[in-house]
Amino acid sequence: MWSNSWRLPVNSTGSNLPELPATPEIGLPLWLLAELTYRCPLQCPYCSNPLDFAQQGQELTTEQWKQVMRQAREMGAAQLGFSGGEPLVRQDLAELIGEARSLGYYTNLITSGIGLSEAKIEAFKQAGLDHIQISFQASDEEVNNLLAGSRKAFAQKLEMARAVKAHGYPMVLNFVTHRHNIDQIDRIIELCVALEADFVELATCQFYGWAHLNRAGLLPTRAQLERAERITNEYRARFEAEGRKVKLIFVTPDYYEERPKACMNSWGNIFLTVTPDGTALPCHGARQLPIAFPNVREHSLQHIWYDSFGFNRFRGYEWMPEPCRSCDEKEKDFGGCRCQAFMLTGDAAQADPVCSKSPHHGVILAAREEAEHATAPLSDLSYRNERNSRLIARG
Numbered sequence: 547m548w549s550n551s552w553r554l555p556v557n558s559t560g561s562n563l564p565e566l567p568a569t570p571e572i573g574l575p576l577w578l579l580a581e582l583t584y585r586c587p588l589q590c591p592y593c594s595n596p597l598d599f600a601q602q603g604q605e606l607t608t609e610q611w612k613q614v615m616r617q618a619r620e621m622g623a624a625q626l627g628f629s630g631g632e633p634l635v636r637q638d639l640a641e642l643i644g645e646a647r648s649l650g651y652y653t654n655l656i657t658s659g660i661g662l663s664e665a666k667i668e669a670f671k672q673a674g675l676d677h678i679q680i681s682f683q684a685s686d687e688e689v690n691n692l693l694a695g696s697r698k699a700f701a702q703k704l705e706m707a708r709a710v711k712a713h714g715y716p717m718v719l720n721f722v723t724h725r726h727n728i729d730q731i732d733r734i735i736e737l738c739v740a741l742e743a744d745f746v747e748l749a750t751c752q753f754y755g756w757a758h759l760n761r762a763g764l765l766p767t768r769a770q771l772e773r774a775e776r777i778t779n780e781y782r783a784r785f786e787a788e789g790r791k792v793k794l795i796f797v798t799p800d801y802y803e804e805r806p807k808a809c810m811n812s813w814g815n816i817f818l819t820v821t822p823d824g825t826a827l828p829c830h831g832a833r834q835l836p837i838a839f840p841n842v843r844e845h846s847l848q849h850i851w852y853d854s855f856g857f858n859r860f861r862g863y864e865w866m867p868e869p870c871r872s873c874d875e876k877e878k879d880f881g882g883c884r885c886q887a888f889m890l891t892g893d894a895a896q897a898d899p900v901c902s903k904s905p906h907h908g909v910i911l912a913a914r915e916e917a918e919h920a921t922a923p924l925s926d927l928s929y930r931n932e933r934n935s936r937l938i939a940r941g
């Protein structure tokens with residue numbers, strides 16, 4: 547029997563350190579992200595997969611994934627995302643969806659649409675899939691296909707977006723925006739309207755994995771970002787006036803914020819990611835941290851979530867150095883993102899440098915400044931493919 551009242555030790559009094567709020571109770575792993583595979587036919591230069599994905603271990607078997615889903619459900623997981631890589635390359639996807647449905651999950655397939663077909667959509671529907679999200683690289687066929695590394699990608703995505711809608715799913719489209727496509731935001735929104743999308747996620751690139759490697763070529767300027775947000779707001783107002791239901795979600799990149807996001811709603815609190823080889827992570831970017839995260843092949847999820855070092859490392863407030871430790875905003879953002887702190891300062895316990903109170907905030911200001919002068923063409927980006935991944939892994 548698991549216990550959700552397990553607590554980390556609270557701050558002892560008597561030290562010169564500021565008194566900390568009581569460490570919150572550990573939440574339930576409500577969201578399970580199943581990264582079924584790192585295989586993918588596309589090569590997005592902003593992919594959040596690890597740079598060395600090609601060197602990662604063997605994928606979990608169908609039965610091992612079913613065990614993960616069962617254990618997580620017993621612990622309270624309610625939402626299950628099938629992601630990757632491209633989850634459609636797994637031949638057992640319909641079987642896994644069926645298992646998830648029988649366990650009572652709300653399921654979401656996060657896909658590029660490549661490898662999807664009418665027959666698969668039908669099979670997934672029969673298996674009980676609740677939700678499909680298709681990602682696009684751009685509204686323009688040439689840019690989309692260049693970024694994706696496939697001459698057929700755009701046409702296939704359009705066809706599958708229409709097919710998903712025709713099968714009665716809510717249409718959810720995701721566009722990762724960056725300096726090479728954000729100026730087409732109006733065309734992106736128009737395309738989504740033409741495809742009868744119900745939800746549109748305009749997610750400005752966040753700089754993890756391959757996006758971090760390519761940051762100088764992807765970070766938009768402030769002017770680009772402000773224009774895109776203004777146009778998105780104009781469309782929102784127009785849709786509301788016309789009584790249209792399409793919902794536009796605009797995600798600003800951390801690099802243009804002064805406070806960090808409450809990453810994953812705090813470490814090990816709601817989100818549980820399991821990677822293709824069974825490594826369990828508190829967020830999908832955490833693999834890069836110098837922490838030996840546990841593997842579902844060796845440990846139960848119960849142990850992983852409540853007792854493992856990796857999942858407890860940044861829970862609560864005790865781990866925080868200054869300026870977070872005595873900051874009155876720490877219960878709001880938990881010091882920001884541990885991966886971003888590690889990538890930008892070399893120390894995962896630092897305040898997220900996005901925060902203007904961080905002594906390392908200068909790296910963010912420098913990146914913004916660099917974006918003002920960047921000229922890198924699309925062809926200079928480092929694309930996410932097996933060859934590049936192996937080269938990077940070899941150093």
Ligand code: SF4
Binds near residue numbers: 586588592632
């Ligand atoms: S971001 Fe692009 S390359 Fe990465 S998994 Fe998704 S479709 Fe594949």
Ligand code: SF4
Binds near residue numbers: 805869871874
């Ligand atoms: S100092 Fe730390 S806790 Fe305070 S706002 Fe910045 S990141 Fe958040």
